[in-house]
Amino acid sequence: MILEFSFNYLSSSLIYEKIILNTLGVFFLESKIIKSADNLFLYVKSDDSDELESFANRLSLELPHSIFLHNTDVKVVDEMPQESSALPLISKLPMAFCPKCLREVMDELNENYYNIFHECEVCGYSVEGEKKSYKDDFVNLAKSISDGLVAEVNTFYGKYFVGQLGKKCNEVDFDIISYDLATIAHYTNATNSEMAALGAIEKPFVKLKTNIKFKMDFEDVADELIRFKLSDDFVLHLLLHELHKLGINLIFITKEKLPSDVKFDLEEYEKELEPIEVVIGDNHIAIVRGEKGLPYQDLANSNDLIPHIGAFFSVIKEHSLFDKTVAGVNISKEYHNNILVYSKKFGTISYLSLWFKFDSIKDVFDSIISSNESGKKLVENFKNKFPEHYEAISVITFNEEEFNVYKLWGIVSIVLGYSKETNLFKAAKILEDSASSFLGTKGPRIDYKLKRVDSKVYLDPLMTIRTAMSFKLAQVDQLTLSYGVIESFVEFVSSQLDDIKEEMKSDAVVVTGSLLQNRHLFSKLSKEVSVNHKLYFNKELPIDGKNILYGGNELF
Numbered sequence: 214m215i216l217e218f219s220f221n222y223l224s225s226s227l228i229y230e231k232i233i234l235n236t237l238g239v240f241f242l243e244s245k246i247i248k249s250a251d252n253l254f255l256y257v258k259s260d261d262s263d264e265l266e267s268f269a270n271r272l273s274l275e276l277p278h279s280i281f282l283h284n285t286d287v288k289v290v291d292e293m294p295q296e297s298s299a300l301p302l303i304s305k306l307p308m309a310f311c312p313k314c315l316r317e318v319m320d321e322l323n324e325n326y327y328n329i330f331h332e333c334e335v336c337g338y339s340v341e342g343e344k345k346s347y348k349d350d351f352v353n354l355a356k357s358i359s360d361g362l363v364a365e366v367n368t369f370y371g372k373y374f375v376g377q378l379g380k381k382c383n384e385v386d387f388d389i390i391s392y393d394l395a396t397i398a399h400y401t402n403a404t405n406s407e408m409a410a411l412g413a414i415e416k417p418f419v420k421l422k423t424n425i426k427f428k429m430d431f432e433d434v435a436d437e438l439i440r441f442k443l444s445d446d447f448v449l450h451l452l453l454h455e456l457h458k459l460g461i462n463l464i465f466i467t468k469e470k471l472p473s474d475v476k477f478d479l480e481e482y483e484k485e486l487e488p489i490e491v492v493i494g495d496n497h498i499a500i501v502r503g504e505k506g507l508p509y510q511d512l513a514n515s516n517d518l519i520p521h522i523g524a525f526f527s528v529i530k531e532h533s534l535f536d537k538t539v540a541g542v543n544i545s546k547e548y549h550n551n552i553l554v555y556s557k558k559f560g561t562i563s564y565l566s567l568w569f570k571f572d573s574i575k576d577v578f579d580s581i582i583s584s585n586e587s588g589k590k591l592v593e594n595f596k597n598k599f600p601e602h603y604e605a606i607s608v609i610t611f612n613e614e615e616f617n618v619y620k621l622w623g624i625v626s627i628v629l630g631y632s633k634e635t636n637l638f639k640a641a642k643i644l645e646d647s648a649s650s651f652l653g654t655k656g657p658r659i660d661y662k663l664k665r666v667d668s669k670v671y672l673d674p675l676m677t678i679r680t681a682m683s684f685k686l687a688q689v690d691q692l693t694l695s696y697g698v699i700e701s702f703v704e705f706v707s708s709q710l711d712d713i714k715e716e717m718k719s720d721a722v723v724v725t726g727s728l729l730q731n732r733h734l735f736s737k738l739s740k741e742v743s744v745n746h747k748l749y750f751n752k753e754l755p756i757d758g759k760n761i762l763y764g765g766n767e768l769f
């Protein structure tokens with residue numbers, strides 16, 4: 214009998230390939246591994262079906278879940294394939310422990326019990342150290358943290374400050390490490406897909422809304438999302454394991470310097486690496502930031518980039534879409550936003566620009582007034598209803614070279630009075646946070662309309678601001694209205710993509726840019742756009758993927 218295992222696996226790290234080879238090593242089976250684009254196939258043949266069954270069981274035990282794994286299947290086939298593929302030689306990427314090494318380190322009878330340096334050819338951080346049990350060190354460290362002390366800890370990829378959630382972390386930006394998934398499920402509203410990603414071997418950060426009240430003295434943080442992850446090296450894993458015995462299942466972790474009482478440096482890390490953070494929809498997952506465990510970690514940090522073009526082509530390259538007609542949506546928070554269409558036949562054209570410019574809030578109001586009679590009336594009503602607010606914000610001026618959707622949300626946030634900040638980034642963040650606190654499923658419909666200037670098509674920012682003002686006058690509350698602003702934008706993008714498909718027969722959609730970090734936007738986009746289009750994001754690069762990798766520029 215011949216079994217075919219298939220994995221839709223979007224990673225070049227070779228983790229699965231190596232684990233499969235290791236597992237094959239303990240069986241006597243004829244086998245073949247074939248890698249073709251994003252699919253990995255394993256064929257195993259034996260006359261002994263018990264042997265095949267025990268191999269399959271063993272493999273499922275050894276293979277960790279990965280954020281790059283999208284589908285698996287196993288079936289009986291008639292023949293072994295003719296071709297075969299050689300595995301490329303790439304060096305090991307710094308990576309959390311694999312299931313096998315974890316089992317051994319946690320097994321009292323194993324020689325590697327509590328040995329933080331234990332690793333294999335698949336996992337670990339390639340740091341040398343004395344092979345022994347470090348149990349006492351972790352028992353003591355856990356005791357100190359349980360007593361309320363802050364510890365300065367060397368992990369295998371950087372120095373961090375850790376401690377119990379509470380007053381001590383209030384003044385710094387921090388993330389949370391959880392003992393297990395059940396604890397995260399208890400304190401957050403993580404979806405099933407988010408839980409699966411948190412448990413994957415990459416152990417990424419996921420930004421989640423939590424009901425933990427650890428920052429009660431700051432009024433605005435109730436709306437904030439916090440990054441959670443599980444331990445991604447043995448230092449953190451063994452620490453959390455000991456803390457769990459003392460009844461502590463969550464700790465804060467931060468890079469920011471805190472007065473610390475304990476220093477814990479069993480090892481010197483080779484290289485400081487930023488852990489990855491991902492954002493997850495029902496159908497897609499994208500890397501928001503970080504480099505640890507990614508094959509392009511050196512390049513991904515380079516500043517040499519042309520964001521709105523480079524990112525688009527990095528996705529086309531990663532998914533081999535050069536022969537397709539691809540619509541590209543660039544929604545960076547920092548840079549220019551636009552929709553491009555690429556095809557081999559006509560090259561790359563700009564379909565829609567989200568460019569606009571205002572000098573001040575007064576400029577915004579004046580433009581609305583001069584656009585038509587109803588605009589004039591709207592601003593009058595707004596001014597009469599909120600006279601002090603109107604006066605106060607009218608003096609706000611902008612010093613922006615270029616506007617985009619995120620900054621438009623910043624303007625909306627200021628005009629509606631959600632933000633005391635005059636900085637558009639900060640103002641937009643308040644609108645985002647309000648939207649993420651909304652518990653309903655539908656917001657009001659905010660207009661995103663197009664206008665034509667000469668032969669080019671632009672987004673008309675005034676229509677968005679105008680509809681938002683009307684809903685404010687109609688007393689729609691902040692959370693609902695904020696949600697509507699973001700939701701309507703996704704619907705706008707989605708309908709633009711439908712038009713492009715109709716007109717230009719596009720067969721793929723690529724979305725890039727830091728606005729994808731927004732959990733609601735990402736999951737709604739993933740869901741909505743997938744209905745009519747094949748949707749792609751960067752695979753192994755952060756979502757603002759860099760052009761230097763692929764020289765995407767040459768195509769212009």
Ligand SMILES: [Zn+2]
Nearest residue numbers: 311314333336
């Ligand atoms: Zn391992």
